Amino acid sequence: MDPILSARHIRKSYGAFVALRDISLDIPRGERHALIGPNGAGKSTFIACVAGQLSGVEGQMLFKDENVTALQPAALARRGIGRTFQISRAFLQMSVLENMMAAHVIASGRWASLSRAIYAERAERACAMLDTVGLADRARDRVADLSLGDRKRLEFGMALVGEPDLLLLDEPTAGMSIKERHALMEMVAARVDAEGRTLIFVEHDIDVVMKIAQRVTVMVRGAVLAAGTPAEIKANDEVQAVYLGGGH
Amino acid sequence: MTDPRILWAQVARAAVNWKLIAPLLIAVEALNWLAPASTSTMLTEIAILALFAASLNLLMSFGHMVSFGHAAYFGLGAYGFTLAVVRAGLPPEAALLAGPMVAALGGLIFGALCVRLTEIYFAMLTLACAQITYTVLFQWYDFTGGDTGITGFMTPRLGLSEAGYASFALWTVVLAVLALWVIVKSPLGLMIRAVGQDRARAEALGLGARKVQLTAFVIAAFFAGIAGTLYAVLHGSAFPDYAGLSLTLDGLIMVVLGGLNSFAGGIWGAVIYQLLSTFVPKVIHEWELVLGFVLLGICLAMPHGFVGLLKRLGLGRKGGK
Numbered sequence: 001m002d003p004i005l006s007a008r009h010i011r012k013s014y015g016a017f018v019a020l021r022d023i024s025l026d027i028p029r030g031e032r033h034a035l036i037g038p039n040g041a042g043k044s045t046f047i048a049c050v051a052g053q054l055s056g057v058e059g060q061m062l063f064k065d066e067n068v069t070a071l072q073p074a075a076l077a078r079r080g081i082g083r084t085f086q087i088s089r090a091f092l093q094m095s096v097l098e099n100m101m102a103a104h105v106i107a108s109g110r111w112a113s114l115s116r117a118i119y120a121e122r123a124e125r126a127c128a129m130l131d132t133v134g135l136a137d138r139a140r141d142r143v144a145d146l147s148l149g150d151r152k153r154l155e156f157g158m159a160l161v162g163e164p165d166l167l168l169l170d171e172p173t174a175g176m177s178i179k180e181r182h183a184l185m186e187m188v189a190a191r192v193d194a195e196g197r198t199l200i201f202v203e204h205d206i207d208v209v210m211k212i213a214q215r216v217t218v219m220v221r222g223a224v225l226a227a228g229t230p231a232e233i234k235a236n237d238e239v240q241a242v243y244l245g246g247g248h
Numbered sequence: 249m250t251d252p253r254i255l256w257a258q259v260a261r262a263a264v265n266w267k268l269i270a271p272l273l274i275a276v277e278a279l280n281w282l283a284p285a286s287t288s289t290m291l292t293e294i295a296i297l298a299l300f301a302a303s304l305n306l307l308m309s310f311g312h313m314v315s316f317g318h319a320a321y322f323g324l325g326a327y328g329f330t331l332a333v334v335r336a337g338l339p340p341e342a343a344l345l346a347g348p349m350v351a352a353l354g355g356l357i358f359g360a361l362c363v364r365l366t367e368i369y370f371a372m373l374t375l376a377c378a379q380i381t382y383t384v385l386f387q388w389y390d391f392t393g394g395d396t397g398i399t400g401f402m403t404p405r406l407g408l409s410e411a412g413y414a415s416f417a418l419w420t421v422v423l424a425v426l427a428l429w430v431i432v433k434s435p436l437g438l439m440i441r442a443v444g445q446d447r448a449r450a451e452a453l454g455l456g457a458r459k460v461q462l463t464a465f466v467i468a469a470f471f472a473g474i475a476g477t478l479y480a481v482l483h484g485s486a487f488p489d490y491a492g493l494s495l496t497l498d499g500l501i502m503v504v505l506g507g508l509n510s511f512a513g514g515i516w517g518a519v520i521y522q523l524l525s526t527f528v529p530k531v532i533h534e535w536e537l538v539l540g541f542v543l544l545g546i547c548l549a550m551p552h553g554f555v556g557l558l559k560r561l562g563l564g565r566k567g568g569k
């Protein structure tokens with residue numbers, strides 16, 4: 001199977017602290033892949049490496065067979081990597097709809113335009129996406145006034161606007177109720193499948209992981225402990241010992 | 249569900265509030281033609297500084313880029329115009345365009361340097377660039393006239409009366425501010441705001457943040473250059489102080505005084521600041537003391553400045569002017 005993303009011997013240190021030690025990972029095209037592990041395992045750090053947001057990363061990152069190791073975040077986004085952040089990041093002082101429109105302007109590449117034509121062209125799609133992520137009636141509200149869960153939804157919708165081939169979601173369901181979590185991730189999975197995208201998501205709710213992921217990578221202290229199908233991971237004694245049994 | 253385009257129009261609020269602005273402009277014009285010449289000159293200076301503050305406000309309120317060197321582009325505008333007349337021999341009317349162009353070019357060169365860093369480091373770079381500009385203007389006697397500046401090279405105000413030139417400056421500033429408004433409400437303006445609010449988010453969506461910041465910087469420099477040009481024409485002179493730190497600080501004070509994060513903030517701030525600095529010294533010798541207390545009050549009690557006060561009083565409906 002031809003991988004869309006291939007991480008080879010990725011290492012990243014914060015000063016003397018080694019956050020990622022020799023991570024190698026292949027993600028096949030179209031897979032829904034979960035990244036799990038206890039707090040501080042390096043999951044978010046790995047996501048940031050893939051998205052090009054960290055400096056001083058060792059190793060090699062191949063995306064669609066291209067070496068993208070040294071590329072900047074914007075260049076990676078334009079090549080088809082979209083992400084959301086663990087601590088959700090949206091344009092806080094803008095309204096929800098303006099956030100969505102900003103994503104559209106960026107996706108269109110017309111960032112330097114002085115013409116408002118694109119607003120008329122994309123208004124319908126921007127509103128439709130708000131509807132998709134369940135924020136249609138919040139369009140006028142400032143993002144700063146949104147709940148954490150709603151910010152996560154907004155971010156997810158904004159990431160989709162760029163039609164990324166690889167979507168990285170860092171704890172997309174944090175701050176949501178169990179019911180909301182399952183609903184959101186089922187919607188994400190359906191959408192990703194329908195549009196032929198590849199998904200890597202970080203998730204602490206193991207039930208969600210079991211339901212949504214086709215393959216799981218377990219990280220512990222900056223290294224890969226195990227990888228396999230959800231059933232394999234659940235049956236793995238080592239994983240049970242350090243993670244699943246550990247109160248999660 | 250609301251029609252998406254109507255919803256967008258409500259959210260983006262790009263309409264100009266002419267009901268508020270038109271009577272204001274007419275009143276200013278009436279005052280200009282009825283009052284003595286000294287009032288016209290004061291109005292001219294207020295209009296010029298309003299444009300200067302509005303250009304700085306584009307960077308500060310929308311790009312969240314704090315510049316400690318914005319006067320450099322005011323100065324480059326003034327000298328661009330003056331040197332085009334004195335050294336290139338252009339007629340003053342034709343040289344009017346040279347000022348903003350030189351300022352924008354300066355903004356392009358210095359801006360490319362400054363946007364490599366962010367936050368306080370960005371601010372320090374803008375300061376460094378402004379100090380370089382000032383020093384060159386101050387020291388290069390053969391070309392810029394050095395610390396004595398350049399005077400007596402043209403009839404001040406292009407030969408217009410005080411009121412005539414005030415009118416010219418006022419309408420130039422109105423057009424320039426409208427242009428800034430169009431920019432802020434355009435996709436480019438949305439991108440400037442996006443980078444200002446969350447650079448990493450914007451980059452993760454595929455936006456080259458530096459390109460956006462540099463564009464904003466050049467635009468702000470261009471409009472500061474228009475202000476500088478108008479100022480040089482008003483007095484028929486150019487001095488290194490036009491690019492000095494004290495004008496930069498004045499600009500920063502105006503923006504904070506008027507209210508950060510609003511389009512009209514810089515403009516109102518300039519008006520209030522100029523009025524205070526004209527009239528308070530006539531009553532109290534230590535006008536800086538008064539200014540100090542006004543600023544203290546604003547920062548502590550009214551973080552959204554004068555525009556915030558208007559909004560609280562239910563007046564300044566939108567970000568009108």
Ligand SMILES: Nc1ncnc2c1ncn2[C@@H]1O[C@H](COP(=O)(O)OP(=O)(O)OP(=O)(O)O)[C@@H](O)[C@H]1O
Nearest residue numbers: 014017019037038039040041042043044045046086
């Ligand atoms: N900017 C930073 N500077 C220093 N250390 C950092 C930095 N970012 C992360 N770390 C450390 O690196 C380790 C991995 O962090 P990371 O955020 O990748 O973990 P995680 O697996 O995402 O954890 P969580 O489940 O809590 O989100 C942690 O020990 C963290 O303290």
Ligand SMILES: [Mg+2]
Nearest residue numbers: 043044045086
């Ligand atoms: Mg994390």
